[in-house]
Amino acid sequence: xxxxxxxxxxxxxxxxxxxxxxxxxxxxxxxxxxxxxxxxxxxxxxxxxxxxxxxxxxxxxxxxxxxxxxxxxxxxxxxxxxxxxxxxxxxxxxxxxxxxxxxxxxxxxxxxxxxxxxxxxxxxxxxxxxxxxxxxxxxxxxxxxxxxxxxxxxxxxxxxxxxxxxxxxxxxxxxxxxxxxxxxxxxxxxxxxxxxxxxxxxxxxxxxxxxxxxxxxxxxxxxxxxxxxxxxxxxxxxxxxxxxxxxxxxxxxxxxxxxxxxxxxxxxxxxxxxxxxxxxxxxxxxxxxxxxxxxxxxxxxxxxxxxxxxxxxxxxxxxxxxxxxxxxxxxxxxxxxxxxxxxxxxxxxxxxxxxxxxxxxxxxxxxxxxxxxxxxxxxxxxxxxxxxxxxxxxxxxxxxxxxxxxxxxxxxxxxxxxxxxxxxxxxxxxxxxxxxxxxxxxxxxxxxxxxxxxxxxxxxxxxxxxxxxxxxxxxxxxxxxxxxxxxxxxxxxxxxxxxxxxxxxxxxxx
Amino acid sequence: xxxxxxxxxxxxxxxxxxxxxxxxxxxxxxxxxxxxxxxxxxxxxxxxxxxxxxxxxxxxxxxxxxxxxxxxxxxxxxxxxxxxxxxxxxxxxxxxxxxxxxxxxxxxxxxxxxxxxxxxxxxxxxxxxxxxxxxxxxxxxxxxxxxxxxxxxxxxxxxxxxxxxxxxxxxxxxxxxxxxxxxxxxxxxxxxxxxxxxxxxxxxxxxxxxxxxxxxxxxxxxxxxxxxxxxxxxxxxxxxxxxxxxxxxxxxxxxxxxxxxxxxxxxxxxxxxxxxxxxxxxxxxxxxxxxxxxxxxxxxxxxxxxxxxxxxxxxxxxxxxxxxxxxxxxxxxxxxxxxxxxxxxxxxxxxxxxxxxxxxxxxxxxxxxxxxxxxxxxxxxxxxxxxxxxxxxxxxxxxxxxxxxxxxxxxxxxxxxxxxxxxxxxxxxxxxxxxxxxxxxxxxxxxxxxxxxxxxxxxxxxxxxxxxxxxxxxxxxxxxx
Numbered sequence: 001x002x003x004x005x006x007x008x009x010x011x012x013x014x015x016x017x018x019x020x021x022x023x024x025x026x027x028x029x030x031x032x033x034x035x036x037x038x039x040x041x042x043x044x045x046x047x048x049x050x051x052x053x054x055x056x057x058x059x060x061x062x063x064x065x066x067x068x069x070x071x072x073x074x075x076x077x078x079x080x081x082x083x084x085x086x087x088x089x090x091x092x093x094x095x096x097x098x099x100x101x102x103x104x105x106x107x108x109x110x111x112x113x114x115x116x117x118x119x120x121x122x123x124x125x126x127x128x129x130x131x132x133x134x135x136x137x138x139x140x141x142x143x144x145x146x147x148x149x150x151x152x153x154x155x156x157x158x159x160x161x162x163x164x165x166x167x168x169x170x171x172x173x174x175x176x177x178x179x180x181x182x183x184x185x186x187x188x189x190x191x192x193x194x195x196x197x198x199x200x201x202x203x204x205x206x207x208x209x210x211x212x213x214x215x216x217x218x219x220x221x222x223x224x225x226x227x228x229x230x231x232x233x234x235x236x237x238x239x240x241x242x243x244x245x246x247x248x249x250x251x252x253x254x255x256x257x258x259x260x261x262x263x264x265x266x267x268x269x270x271x272x273x274x275x276x277x278x279x280x281x282x283x284x285x286x287x288x289x290x291x292x293x294x295x296x297x298x299x300x301x302x303x304x305x306x307x308x309x310x311x312x313x314x315x316x317x318x319x320x321x322x323x324x325x326x327x328x329x330x331x332x333x334x335x336x337x338x339x340x341x342x343x344x345x346x347x348x349x350x351x352x353x354x355x356x357x358x359x360x361x362x363x364x365x366x367x368x369x370x371x372x373x374x375x376x377x378x379x380x381x382x383x384x385x386x387x388x389x390x391x392x393x394x395x396x397x398x399x400x401x402x403x404x405x406x407x408x409x410x411x412x413x414x415x416x417x418x419x420x421x422x423x424x425x426x427x428x429x430x431x432x433x434x435x436x437x438x439x440x441x442x443x444x445x446x447x448x449x450x451x452x453x454x455x456x457x458x459x460x461x462x463x464x465x466x467x468x469x470x471x472x473x474x475x476x477x478x479x480x481x482x483x484x485x486x487x488x489x490x491x492x493x494x495x496x497x498x499x500x501x502x503x504x505x506x507x508x509x510x
Numbered sequence: 511x512x513x514x515x516x517x518x519x520x521x522x523x524x525x526x527x528x529x530x531x532x533x534x535x536x537x538x539x540x541x542x543x544x545x546x547x548x549x550x551x552x553x554x555x556x557x558x559x560x561x562x563x564x565x566x567x568x569x570x571x572x573x574x575x576x577x578x579x580x581x582x583x584x585x586x587x588x589x590x591x592x593x594x595x596x597x598x599x600x601x602x603x604x605x606x607x608x609x610x611x612x613x614x615x616x617x618x619x620x621x622x623x624x625x626x627x628x629x630x631x632x633x634x635x636x637x638x639x640x641x642x643x644x645x646x647x648x649x650x651x652x653x654x655x656x657x658x659x660x661x662x663x664x665x666x667x668x669x670x671x672x673x674x675x676x677x678x679x680x681x682x683x684x685x686x687x688x689x690x691x692x693x694x695x696x697x698x699x700x701x702x703x704x705x706x707x708x709x710x711x712x713x714x715x716x717x718x719x720x721x722x723x724x725x726x727x728x729x730x731x732x733x734x735x736x737x738x739x740x741x742x743x744x745x746x747x748x749x750x751x752x753x754x755x756x757x758x759x760x761x762x763x764x765x766x767x768x769x770x771x772x773x774x775x776x777x778x779x780x781x782x783x784x785x786x787x788x789x790x791x792x793x794x795x796x797x798x799x800x801x802x803x804x805x806x807x808x809x810x811x812x813x814x815x816x817x818x819x820x821x822x823x824x825x826x827x828x829x830x831x832x833x834x835x836x837x838x839x840x841x842x843x844x845x846x847x848x849x850x851x852x853x854x855x856x857x858x859x860x861x862x863x864x865x866x867x868x869x870x871x872x873x874x875x876x877x878x879x880x881x882x883x884x885x886x887x888x889x890x891x892x893x894x895x896x897x898x899x900x901x902x903x904x905x906x907x908x909x910x911x912x913x914x915x916x917x918x919x920x921x922x923x924x925x926x927x928x929x930x931x932x933x934x935x936x937x938x939x940x941x942x943x944x945x946x947x948x949x950x951x952x953x954x955x956x957x958x959x960x961x962x963x964x965x966x967x968x969x970x971x972x973x974x975x976x977x978x979x980x981x982x983x984x985x986x987x988x989x990x991x
Binding site: 485 | 745747748749750751752753754756757758768770771784785883885886888889892893896897917919920921923953955960961962963964966967968971
């Protein structure tokens with residue numbers, strides 16, 4: 001499934017609107033390929049009272065010019081009313097939103113909305129209306145967590161007149177798969193459905209018997225298959241969202257490899273079936289703290305045997321990647337037992353699950369809803385390395401972006417230096433008097449400024465406050481190794497940059 | 511750039527010494543080269559046999575000068591003279607891939623009868639007219655084009671891909687078949703046509719190797735061996751920033767460049783240091799942009815001073831180190847120490863086959879042929895020198911190809927991984943790998959750079975698979991070191 005479910009063209013076929021008045025006819029007209037065997041939707045129908053149109057204006061920052069935002073884009077989706085006057089949508093719909101409009105599908109009444117909780121890993125967000133009364137007649141949907149492969153569901157869309165259009169779908173595969181925004185792979189239902197492009201298509205609820213089975217997050221029109229965020233993920237998110245601090249989906253912080261190769265199995269002394277080989281331990285992560293090591297072979301997790309591909313037998317879904325046990329079946333703070341084979345001996349190692357400590361990440365895999373951090377000193381622009389910065393090079397960024405920075409990002413977990421901090425680099429130079437001769441410097445990783453080691457832009461801002469003998473001495477992990485700036489001249493240049501290059505602020509350290 | 515005195519002389523003497531085209535024909539040679547490029551995908555097999563046509567010209571001592579790329583990887587060379595249908599068998603005397611020049615000879619003494627050895631001239635003036643002789647686009651008869659000298663500066667030489675030398679740009683197109691042909695002005699060779707420009711932005715651009723480069727090659731081989739260019743093996747940076755100059759303790763005379771990186775194993779290693787300010791080279795003051803004024807007084811890159819030297823010579827620097835001025839003598843004993851980024855010719859690809867796994871050192875030829883998408887491999891290749899990856903290993907050894915067999919059924923994920931250790935022994939070069947795989951062991955545990963599982967091969971399984979793989983894939987040779 002390659003194409004994500006993109007904001008779709010306004011659907012303006014008058015015929016559809018006409019026949020929609022008679023739901024049965026509508027179904028016949030718009031679902032020519034529907035198999036005859038598909039059962040009729042059950043009695044408990046979802047009505048527009050459980051749905052809210054969500055219109056979001058999104059604007060992301062330009063990481064090449066972190067003081068500016070890019071042009072706005074617009075996304076529309078269909079939110080689901082859940083308990084406590086909240087509206088559930090995919091996080092993708094409201095990521096980098098500058099304004100969210102909630103619209104009653106029947107009355108077309110509109111109020112502003114606000115993101116209450118967002119989780120990029122599970123691609124879910126909870127919205128609240130600015131006006132409490134907006135949802136007073138709404139009917140919250142309950143979750144249906146029992147759907148399994150082969151079950152039939154309905155995908156909900158709205159006609160322009162507010163009537164609910166249902167498209168049937170069948171769950172074809174259930175697996176742990178990567179989610180679009182974050183870095184986690186989580187439980188995903190793949191469904192087969194002839195769903196059509198329509199207004200409000202960025203979030204599409206999937207229901208069964210009047211309960212919510214999941215939210216659609218990806219759709220491939222050619223294969224007519226879609227991925228939905230299933231109810232167990234939504235339940236985890238909603239439960240966490242009630243806590244004082246949102247913790248999200250825990251992760252263990254390890255990488256593993258299957259042990260299908262019999263030569264590897266014999267070498268590590270695996271006599272029975274199953275087991276996966278730990279290839280990497282994320283520095284500072286839960287696995288590292290628990291004492292798991294590269295080369296350990298994981299035999300069981302939370303009492304479930306792990307096969308050689310890293311799967312356990314799930315009572316509902318069959319074979320499922322074991323990370324489900326630590327990400328979705330558990331929450332932050334839980335203790336999960338790992339049984340490993342180490343040096344030929346079985347050992348049980350309890351792992352206390354953690355949320356990812358974002359401050360320990362050297363290069364952020366994503367930055368949403370936040371202005372990128374930067375600092376301009378005497379025309380030199382410093383930033384912290386992140387994946388979104390590299391992604392500014394376009395779809396083939398991993399080939400196009402500066403290879404050294406790409407490598408630092410891609411292989412960051414291999415650096416086990418304690419407290420290594422962020423990767424601060426000189427991203428570009430504004431030609432100014434103080435930066436004379438430096439205008440071609442770019443993409444140089446900063447190691448020290450005024451003899452102080454730099455592990456974040458905050459370090460850099462502090463170090464700049466203490467010039468040495470009237471100079472700023474800037475050292476790079478790169479070539480050139482050192483440059484100097486005149487401390488007084490660089491302050492003058494900064495004032496000039498603000499004016500002449502039209503940069504409102506010379507730093508953002510938030 | 512800096513040899514205007516030469517062309518002044520030429521112009522003065524030349525008008526009466528003009529060679530008519532008929533005489534040039536007595537010196538021009540058509541070279542038909544049959545060559546076999548090495549095969550970096552199936553390294554035990556020979557590559558494609560291809561033939562090409564280039565030009566050459568006769569110089570003193572019964573020698574024929576041409577481009578290195580005309581006769582690289584050659585298996586069979588025929589030369590013919592203009593107006594003489596007979597092809598003669600030729601052989602390579604010397605070949606210099608770093609400056610794209612080669613010398614051939616013909617053993618049949620009849621070949622040189624009636625030929626004229628062309629003399630060399632100097633650097634032609636900008637805007638002066640030159641004539642290019644050769645066999646463009648493969649024709650059998652001599653072709654002449656005229657152009658004017660547009661520019662004289664340092665340009666990359668595409669044959670090796672890493673060398674830059676003085677180059678003359680002319681506005682006559684240089685096409686395949688022109689390569690190796692003489693560029694004449696007033697009856698003297700002022701350059702050897704060698705590369706064109708392909709691209710959308712420019713047309714009618716050709717490049718020739720000027721005579722200082724040619725003369726250097728001819729002098730280098732006088733001792734019967736080509737020693738290659740010597741170089742400083744360091745990076746330096748301009749010193750234009752006033753704060754930088756003051757911080758380094760420089761007076762504001764606009765001289766000096768600062769040393770950035772000193773590459774391990776190069777001529778400057780152990781002599782110059784990062785942060786040294788280079789003030790003068792062989793007594794010539796170095797400007798803050800790294801140029802010196804040689805000969806005629808035109809600024810020329812500091813590198814030109816070293817370009818003119820030969821292995822075994824020295825260069826003297828006046829430097830500022832830790833606030834004190836001093837002189838250092840730098841013996842030029844090596845050429846550039848890292849050959850992996852240069853295209854190699856006339857060399858057999860090196861490899862080891864073990865358990866159907868083909869291990870190869872990564873170099874420019876390998877990258878051109880395999881063009882691997884692997885991020886780490888590309889990074890290691892591109893940044894081997896700049897990020898000092900050479901400190902950890904002499905060569906990058908990768909698993910390039912898997913000759914599928916039950917013994918390696920699960921090795922697919924390791925393709926283009928970089929070998930780090932085998933049974934705990936660090937692999938710094940291909941020889942280390944061959945040696946580690948010869949040591950008796952029950953298991954060969956191959957750890958790759960980065961995060962992954964080890965690749966484990968059982969000796970017994972490898973031994974059993976050996977003949978099977980050799981026969982099935984026609985592996986005529988299991989290693990070339």
